[in-house]
Amino acid sequence: MIALAVLFLVQCEPTLNERTPDSGQADFSSYLAVGNSLTAGYADNALHRDGQQNSFPNILAGQMMQAGGGEFFQPLVNPGVGSNAAGQARLVLNVTIGPDGTPALAPGPAAESGQDIFSRQVEGPFNNMGIPGARSFHLVVPGYGNLNPFFGRMMSDPQATVLGDAMMVQPSFFTLWIGNNDVLGYATSGGTGQGFAEMGDPEAVAGNDITPMNVFSGSIDAIAGTLAGSGAQGAVINIPDVTSIPFFTTVPWNGLVLTPEQAQQLRAGYAAQGVPEPLIPDFQPGQNGFIIADPDSPIGLRMAQQGELILLSVPQDSLRQAGWGSITPIPNQFTLRASQINEVQQATDAFNAKLQEAANAFDLAFVDVNSVLERARTGLVFDGVQLSTVFVQGGVFSLDGVHLTPRGSAVVANEMVEAINAKYGSTLSPVNVSAYQGVQFP
Amino acid sequence: MKKIITVITASLLVLCLTATAVLAGGYQLNLLGQRQIAMGHTGVGMPLDIATISMNPGGLAIIDHNAILLGSSATFINTHYRAQAPSSYVAKTDSPMRTPFSIYASYVTPVENLRAGIGIYTPYGNALRWEEGWKYRFLMQEISLTAIFVQPTLSYRIGDRIGIGAGFIFAYGAVNVQRDLPVDAQDGVTPMVELDGTTTAIGFNVGVHGKITDQFSFGASYRSQIDMEVSGGDADFTVPVSLSGTFPAGNRFDAALPLPAVLSFGLGFRATENLRLNADANLTFWSAYEDLSFEFEQNPETLNSVGLRNFNDRWIFRIGGEFDATERLQLRLGSYYDPSPVDEGYITPETPDVDRFGITGGFGYAFTPRTDINATILLILSSPREQTEQDAIDAGTFGTVPVGEFVTRAWIPGISISHRF
Numbered sequence: 119m120i121a122l123a124v125l126f127l128v129q130c131e132p133t134l135n136e137r138t139p140d141s142g143q144a145d146f147s148s149y150l151a152v153g154n155s156l157t158a159g160y161a162d163n164a165l166h167r168d169g170q171q172n173s174f175p176n177i178l179a180g181q182m183m184q185a186g187g188g189e190f191f192q193p194l195v196n197p198g199v200g201s202n203a204a205g206q207a208r209l210v211l212n213v214t215i216g217p218d219g220t221p222a223l224a225p226g227p228a229a230e231s232g233q234d235i236f237s238r239q240v241e242g243p244f245n246n247m248g249i250p251g252a253r254s255f256h257l258v259v260p261g262y263g264n265l266n267p268f269f270g271r272m273m274s275d276p277q278a279t280v281l282g283d284a285m286m287v288q289p290s291f292f293t294l295w296i297g298n299n300d301v302l303g304y305a306t307s308g309g310t311g312q313g314f315a316e317m318g319d320p321e322a323v324a325g326n327d328i329t330p331m332n333v334f335s336g337s338i339d340a341i342a343g344t345l346a347g348s349g350a351q352g353a354v355i356n357i358p359d360v361t362s363i364p365f366f367t368t369v370p371w372n373g374l375v376l377t378p379e380q381a382q383q384l385r386a387g388y389a390a391q392g393v394p395e396p397l398i399p400d401f402q403p404g405q406n407g408f409i410i411a412d413p414d415s416p417i418g419l420r421m422a423q424q425g426e427l428i429l430l431s432v433p434q435d436s437l438r439q440a441g442w443g444s445i446t447p448i449p450n451q452f453t454l455r456a457s458q459i460n461e462v463q464q465a466t467d468a469f470n471a472k473l474q475e476a477a478n479a480f481d482l483a484f485v486d487v488n489s490v491l492e493r494a495r496t497g498l499v500f501d502g503v504q505l506s507t508v509f510v511q512g513g514v515f516s517l518d519g520v521h522l523t524p525r526g527s528a529v530v531a532n533e534m535v536e537a538i539n540a541k542y543g544s545t546l547s548p549v550n551v552s553a554y555q556g557v558q559f560p
Numbered sequence: 561m562k563k564i565i566t567v568i569t570a571s572l573l574v575l576c577l578t579a580t581a582v583l584a585g586g587y588q589l590n591l592l593g594q595r596q597i598a599m600g601h602t603g604v605g606m607p608l609d610i611a612t613i614s615m616n617p618g619g620l621a622i623i624d625h626n627a628i629l630l631g632s633s634a635t636f637i638n639t640h641y642r643a644q645a646p647s648s649y650v651a652k653t654d655s656p657m658r659t660p661f662s663i664y665a666s667y668v669t670p671v672e673n674l675r676a677g678i679g680i681y682t683p684y685g686n687a688l689r690w691e692e693g694w695k696y697r698f699l700m701q702e703i704s705l706t707a708i709f710v711q712p713t714l715s716y717r718i719g720d721r722i723g724i725g726a727g728f729i730f731a732y733g734a735v736n737v738q739r740d741l742p743v744d745a746q747d748g749v750t751p752m753v754e755l756d757g758t759t760t761a762i763g764f765n766v767g768v769h770g771k772i773t774d775q776f777s778f779g780a781s782y783r784s785q786i787d788m789e790v791s792g793g794d795a796d797f798t799v800p801v802s803l804s805g806t807f808p809a810g811n812r813f814d815a816a817l818p819l820p821a822v823l824s825f826g827l828g829f830r831a832t833e834n835l836r837l838n839a840d841a842n843l844t845f846w847s848a849y850e851d852l853s854f855e856f857e858q859n860p861e862t863l864n865s866v867g868l869r870n871f872n873d874r875w876i877f878r879i880g881g882e883f884d885a886t887e888r889l890q891l892r893l894g895s896y897y898d899p900s901p902v903d904e905g906y907i908t909p910e911t912p913d914v915d916r917f918g919i920t921g922g923f924g925y926a927f928t929p930r931t932d933i934n935a936t937i938l939l940i941l942s943s944p945r946e947q948t949e950q951d952a953i954d955a956g957t958f959g960t961v962p963v964g965e966f967v968t969r970a971w972i973p974g975i976s977i978s979h980r981f
Binding site for chain 2: 184210221499550552556557559560
């Protein structure tokens with residue numbers, strides 16, 4: 119009887135067998151990721167090895183390997199604190215003691231200066247061609263490596279283009295996530311550059327400008343055309359709205375909290391400076407909009423309105439101690455006023471429409487990351503973990519408020535898996551979001 | 561007998577093609593006596609030994625000797641999880657073996673027709689450990705639930721045919737739950753929480769046994785619900801220093817877990833002098849388990865949680881038989897059907913519950929007319945069960961329960977020794 123029982127046990131193995139992902143009509147044998155910092159795995163305001171290893175393309179490539187995917191080479195930096203273009207180390211969360219003596223958590227550099235990631239040239243070709251800082255048209259500019267050290271460290275030749283180097287891996291499949299910097303340069307600088315324009319010259323586009331539509335369109339057509347023209351399949355990813363990004367949403371527009379006396383004193387202060395009564399900001403007890411600079415106002419300043427954005431780059435000490443936002447207006451480069459937000463959103467919508475059009479034109483999968491992050495604003499749950507676009511706690515965005523955490527990259531990679539499976543009939547497996555880290559606490 | 565074994569063997573093999581094994585409806589154990597387990601865990605209607613103290617206190621009245629009975633099972637349970645398609649993710653449990661036990665002693669009192677007894681047994685319990693870092697580590701990593709009932713019992717025979725009995729239950733409970741916290745630490749240590757508590761509670765167990773004819777007997781018993789209320793259990797958080805405000809050290813928690821009431825009926829049939837057959841049915845009042853909430857002493861705003869469980873009352877149906885092969889050797893077989901009290905949408909990592917089909921067998925051997933041993937094997941079979949995202953959304957549990965398929969296999973050998981004097 120017991121011998122029989124043992125026999126049954128051997129035969130009664132659980133029936134839940136592991137699924138084997140299939141490539142369907144897709145060919146993942148040579149996967150190429152083209153894009154900017156989001157593709158590179160840039161995070162916490164620097165390119166560092168942890169971020170690279172958790173880049174969404176690296177995660178996606180790992181899943182493709184289960185379905186015929188090949189090796190995925192990244193231009194890895196040495197382990198360390200990484201560096202941004204200005205030579206600063208990645209941000210980490212530190213415990214700081216505030217002016218009133220209470221401890222607080224704040225991001226700060228992990229080291230006095232960044233690691234030297236630029237002096238040593240790495241040899242390609244690389245499957246991850248994410249170049250931090252790159253705009254759409256940069257990918258096709260010869261000699262771009264001389265302008266951008268992140269490409270400079272990995273270019274095949276001083277006159278190389280990003281796209282040309284990318285094509286050296288002879289992609290069978292690609293992801294293209296570009297266009298963020300075409301808007302973000304303007305947005306993160308507080309709208310201090312040129313707004314959205316239909317026509318313009320790529321030579322004349324400065325760092326704080328929104329890329330003109332004709333330049334963006336032409337670049338996307340050229341890039342997608344080259345990538346898909348080789349016969350490769352792929353996916354095009356759209357760009358998120360600024361209101362999904364904690365860099366723009368963390369500091370509240372109405373964070374000026376006043377007692378009745380303070381409100382009274384501020385009004386009196388502006389009156390004493392000779393500001394005419396109707397133009398004196400309407401300070402009230404309780405929450406008030408911060409005072410922001412506005413060149414369109416007769417007195418050069420006004421109270422922020424609901425929907426306007428104060429950027430994460432605003433010096434917190436100045437807000438707390440130097441009277442910024444109340445006595446002194448918050449300077450232009452730290453705010454996005456309604457009209458500037460309008461420029462950004464017009465550009466985002468137009469660029470996303472173009473990206474979708476390119477996906478359709480070249481018969482590629484389209485990944486609507488914008489709407490995923492839109493949904494994440496109110497919170498998403500994966501594997502029992504709650505995610506949101508809230509700064510630090512939300513778990514999706516890293517400490518620079520713009521780039522993804524490993525967990526955020528996992529969410530994005532899973533969206534790509536879903537879109538690729540739908541387009542190509544493949545059965546790539548999503549990853550477990552719970553296996554990836556959010557912001558690390560000290 | 562050989563023929564019966566062959567038939568059962570064939571049916572087991574058929575089952576193995578489509579099904580696999582699991583243990584325990586909810587967190588009920590039903591391992592109250594080895595002789596009874598071998599007969600499909602029947603015996604409410606036919607008190608074959610003093611394990612009737614827990615199964616039907618009324619049956620003790622017709623046992624005409626003093627006895628002690630010591631028994632224990634060993635649980636070997638493996639649960640597998642597979643994530644929703646197209647995920648290639650699978651996870652397994654690495655659950656520790658547990659040894660649910662039962663100890664009984666009976667005494668024929670000097671008062672005519674009055675029997676006394678005591679039972680110490682473990683009617684509920686759970687031990688589940690998922691592989692480290694599994695997909696739902698934030699919901700549950702490991703659970704251990706132990707309930708030990710101590711039940712002094714009196715049983716009285718009315719006339720020749722009826723026995724009634726009642727026991728007072730003193731229950732001891734211990735629970736330990738560990739899960740990872742959804743935050744990350746710079747020092748690389750995985751933040752987690754361990755909840756640990758013990759408690760005691762009281763209840764009762766009553767039963768009646770009757771002889772209808774020389775061949776037929778019946779029994780009914782009711783064991784009351786016992787609420788294990790942990791008050792001031794230890795909540796140990798392993799978290800980065802900067803989060804110790806949110807997850808304070810030395811925190812305490814309150815939680816309550818019902819051990820549901822069970823109503824049992826049994827019918828015994830002495831087919832021949834050598835063959836005894838039983839049919840039992842148990843109704844477990846699982847609907848008492850509506851939610852599992854944890855209330856914390858410090859930072860309750862953030863830490864308190866309520867998990868919906870919404871179990872349903874469920875009947876278990878059992879049959880079993882015992883055949884005297886020789887004067888010393890008894891062979892036993894049994895089977896039962898134990899449908900899950902948990903609906904889709906409420907399946908949690910601590911009770912990945914499925915409909916169970918149990919097959920049991922065993923033997924008893926009398927070394928002397930007074931001393932015998934019983935050996936048992938219990939196989940629990942089930943089909944894989946899937947909980948979809950839609951199930952969770954419909955139940956209002958989305959985000960707090962796993963989505964995917966579960967299957968469990970279990971084999972539970974057991975042994976007991978009894979001595980009569």
